[in-house]
Amino acid sequence: MATFTKKSKGGAPGISTASLPDIVFMLLFFFMVSTTMKEVEYKVRIKLPEASESKKIENKSLVSYIYVGPPSKNWEGKYGTKPVIQLNDQIANLESIQRYIEEERAKRSESDVPKMTYSLKIDEETDMGIVTDIKQELRNIQALKINYSARKTPAK
Amino acid sequence: MARRSLPEVNAGSMADIAFLLLIFFLVTTTMDIDTGIIRRLPPPIQGDVPPMEINERNVFVVLVNKDNQVAIKGSLVDVEMIRGQVKEFFTNPTGNPKLSEQIPVQKRLDEELSKEEPDMTKVETFKAIIEQIGPDVTITKGIVSLQNDRVTKYKVYLLVQNEIVGAINELRDELAKQVWDKPFDNLPEHQQELIRTIYPFAISEAEPRSLKKN
Numbered sequence: 001m002a003t004f005t006k007k008s009k010g011g012a013p014g015i016s017t018a019s020l021p022d023i024v025f026m027l028l029f030f031f032m033v034s035t036t037m038k039e040v041e042y043k044v045r046i047k048l049p050e051a052s053e054s055k056k057i058e059n060k061s062l063v064s065y066i067y068v069g070p071p072s073k074n075w076e077g078k079y080g081t082k083p084v085i086q087l088n089d090q091i092a093n094l095e096s097i098q099r100y101i102e103e104e105r106a107k108r109s110e111s112d113v114p115k116m117t118y119s120l121k122i123d124e125e126t127d128m129g130i131v132t133d134i135k136q137e138l139r140n141i142q143a144l145k146i147n148y149s150a151r152k153t154p155a156k
Numbered sequence: 157m158a159r160r161s162l163p164e165v166n167a168g169s170m171a172d173i174a175f176l177l178l179i180f181f182l183v184t185t186t187m188d189i190d191t192g193i194i195r196r197l198p199p200p201i202q203g204d205v206p207p208m209e210i211n212e213r214n215v216f217v218v219l220v221n222k223d224n225q226v227a228i229k230g231s232l233v234d235v236e237m238i239r240g241q242v243k244e245f246f247t248n249p250t251g252n253p254k255l256s257e258q259i260p261v262q263k264r265l266d267e268e269l270s271k272e273e274p275d276m277t278k279v280e281t282f283k284a285i286i287e288q289i290g291p292d293v294t295i296t297k298g299i300v301s302l303q304n305d306r307v308t309k310y311k312v313y314l315l316v317q318n319e320i321v322g323a324i325n326e327l328r329d330e331l332a333k334q335v336w337d338k339p340f341d342n343l344p345e346h347q348q349e350l351i352r353t354i355y356p357f358a359i360s361e362a363e364p365r366s367l368k369k370n
Contacts, residue, residue: 017171020170020171021170021171021174024171024174024175024178025174027178028174028177028178028181031178031181031182032181049310049311049314049315051192051193051314051315051317051318052318052322053193053318053321053322053325054191054192054193054318055191055192055193055194056189056190056191057189057191057192057194060190063190117194119190119192120192122310123310124309124310124311124314125309125310125311126310127306127307127308127309127310128220128304128305128306128307128308128309128310128313129306129307131310131313132304132306135197135361138197139197139198139199139200140200142199142200143197144196144197144198144199145194145196145197146194146195146196146197147190147192147193147194147195148192148193148195148314148317149190149191150191150192150193150314150318151191152191
């Protein structure tokens with residue numbers, strides 16, 4: 001059987017750091033509850049437009065994202081400078097939106113599918129052409145509840 | 157009784173572990189909350205559905221052209237003017253024959269009841285409106301039709317969208333304050349539903365001429 005022997009040394013006792021973990025844990029918990037996981041790694045540059053009527057989206061677990069914007073610097077060589085669509089971590093084309101939506105729906109339980117919101121995070125300088133095309137794709141697959149992601153500005 | 161000296165677990169490294177976790181959460185998380193304008197798209201058109209007959213006075217056309225200029229019913233306007241004009245169009249306080257038609261809720265109820273298969277949820281809602289808000293409340297037949305060009309900037313489009321949504325939100329708030337003395341967002345769900353029936357989000361986007369009101 002192992003035995004522990006208590007060290008007994010003389011001299012001035014050091015400052016107790018026993019409460020340090022408590023403080024750090026407190027900070028840790030604060031960050032754990034107040035933050036959310038980064039959804040994806042952006043391959044497109046997005047500067048969201050501003051809107052005074054924007055509201056917070058409820059129920060984050062039922063939101064799927066579609067990103068549209070010009071490719072970021074590292075990807076300009078491969079994808080050019082025109083706005084492109086990003087789904088998950090991939091630059092995608094218009095046709096793959098339907099498959100993406102189906103995959104996203106498969107991840108949720110069937111009863112939650114009608115409650116799902118599709119959030120469009122679109123760069124403010126994007127032309128409406130591509131946005132209209134995405135909206136048509138979403139309509140075709142019955143993904144009707146959409147959110148135009150925008151930064152909140154105080155009402156005038 | 158033998159006094160056993162309890163073994164003391166060294167808690168000094170606890171801080172290190174907690175710090176490690178803390179730093180992990182600091183780098184992997186972002187503080188942002190997604191905000192935006194929630195809208196409902198019209199369902200896809202199945203087969204050949206003839207376009208719904210809409211009286212011209214009931215359509216409020218907002219057009220954003222390729223140069224990002226905004227036009228209401230054919231004349232160029234500033235974005236700031238949309239809100240007021242949309243509100244006037246929906247309420248039509250002066251009974252202007254060029255603005256949207258106002259149907260008293262009693263008439264809508266009678267219409268619904270005279271159908272072969274009345275929609276009971278609608279009937280209930282109309283009855284509740286008469287009971288709780290008053291029989292002379294009118295429901296507008298107006299629809300805002302938002303049209304844009306393929307090269308319109310998304311920023312301008314959203315700004316216009318924002319103004320229209322803002323106008324409807326203001327109308328709802330005004331009515332909520334008038335009847336229940338509370339802003340719309342603080343009302344219970346069944347009261348919100350009544351106001352939503354009176355001021356629906358009647359915004360039609362994309363191919364507006366061939367689409368039904370959503």
